[in-house]
Amino acid sequence: LRVLQEGEVERVGGTSVIPVDVRIVAAANRDLREEVKAGRFREDLFFRLNVFPIEIPPLRERRDDIPLLVNVFVRRYANRFNRHVKGLTRRANEALWAYHWPGNVRELENIIERAVILMDDDSNLDSQHLFSGGEQLRDSLFRVGTDGELHRTVPGSDDKPAELNSDSVVLPGRKIAGSEQADEIPSQDRESMLQHLLSSVGSLDDMETMALDYALAQCNGNVSAAARMLKMRRAQFEYRLKKRQGK
Numbered sequence: 001l002r003v004l005q006e007g008e009v010e011r012v013g014g015t016s017v018i019p020v021d022v023r024i025v026a027a028a029n030r031d032l033r034e035e036v037k038a039g040r041f042r043e044d045l046f047f048r049l050n051v052f053p054i055e056i057p058p059l060r061e062r063r064d065d066i067p068l069l070v071n072v073f074v075r076r077y078a079n080r081f082n083r084h085v086k087g088l089t090r091r092a093n094e095a096l097w098a099y100h101w102p103g104n105v106r107e108l109e110n111i112i113e114r115a116v117i118l119m120d121d122d123s124n125l126d127s128q129h130l131f132s133g134g135e136q137l138r139d140s141l142f143r144v145g146t147d148g149e150l151h152r153t154v155p156g157s158d159d160k161p162a163e164l165n166s167d168s169v170v171l172p173g174r175k176i177a178g179s180e181q182a183d184e185i186p187s188q189d190r191e192s193m194l195q196h197l198l199s200s201v202g203s204l205d206d207m208e209t210m211a212l213d214y215a216l217a218q219c220n221g222n223v224s225a226a227a228r229m230l231k232m233r234r235a236q237f238e239y240r241l242k243k244r245q246g247k
Contacts, residue, residue, distance in 0.1 A: 001044060001045065001048060003020060003022070004024060004045075004048040004049070005048055007019060007020055007021065008020060024049065026049050029104075032046050032050070033046075057224065057225075058101065058104055059101040059104045059105055059108065060100050060101045061219070061222060061224065061225040061228075062225075062228065063097055063228075064228055066096055066097060066108070069105060069108055069109075070088070070096060070108070070112060073108065073109050073112035073113070074088075074112055074116065074125070077112060077113045077116040077117075078116055081116055081117060083116055083119070083121050083122075084121055084122045085116065085119070085123075085124075085125055086122065086123060086124050087124050087125070088124060088125045088126075089124050089125070089126045089127070091126060091127040092124075092125055092126050092127045092129075092130055094127075095127040095130055095131060096108075096130065099131070111130050111131070112130075114129075114130075115129035115130045116129075208240065208244075209244055211230060212226070212230075212237070212240060212241060212244065215227075215229045215230050215237075223237060223238065223241075
């Protein structure tokens with residue numbers, strides 16, 4: 001504490017004070033304010049460390065970063081192991097997006113490294129290469145079946161998987177570089193989808209309300225994650241919520 005507060009230290013048994021000029025960088029994977037309230041972290045130490053905090057949400061709350069990170073890790077380990085990775089299959093993209101990532105970026109890097117080792121050279125990286133280390137895919141939206149196909153787990157069922165289809169999950173409209181298929185909707189399909197929405201939902205306000213509610217439900221009430229899901233800033237999302245609540 002003395003080093004942090006005064007920038008000086010005194011050796012054990014010494015009689016002189018030694019000035020130190022250091023920068024302390026500390027990281028935690030828990031909310032330290034809550035840890036202080038619970039008595040598990042010293043309050044005086046927290047306030048000495050909490051000079052310029054940088055909060056980084058867990059990977060599951062910033063899934064838009066996953067394609068960028070995957071590109072970096074695939075290139076890194078393809079070069080390290082002298083392998084040519086053509087790209088990622090659609091199943092691999094969907095599995096990466098759906099997994100809950102309890103180990104955050106470190107787990108993602110480890111999974112990509114393992115996948116590059118397991119896959120055949122000069123081929124596409126698939127979901128069966130990614131999740132072969134016992135990851136609990138049932139805790140996310142998907143699991144890889146014995147047929148190598150990606151299935152979505154039915155809520156409330158531990159055994160019976162449901163086939164993945166366009167109605168069961170919303171995937172990002174982004175493509176991981178080199179993947180064999182982008183999640184892009186053809187213009188004709190977009191027009192028919194819009195016509196269906198207008199005829200079934202009604203007004204634009206109703207559609208906006210449905211989108212806000214859906215995003216919040218998918219993100220367990222996390223406003224920042226819901227805003228990212230709808231490709232808007234948190235302030236824009238909150239403004240629309242307040243406008244809706246004021247009606």
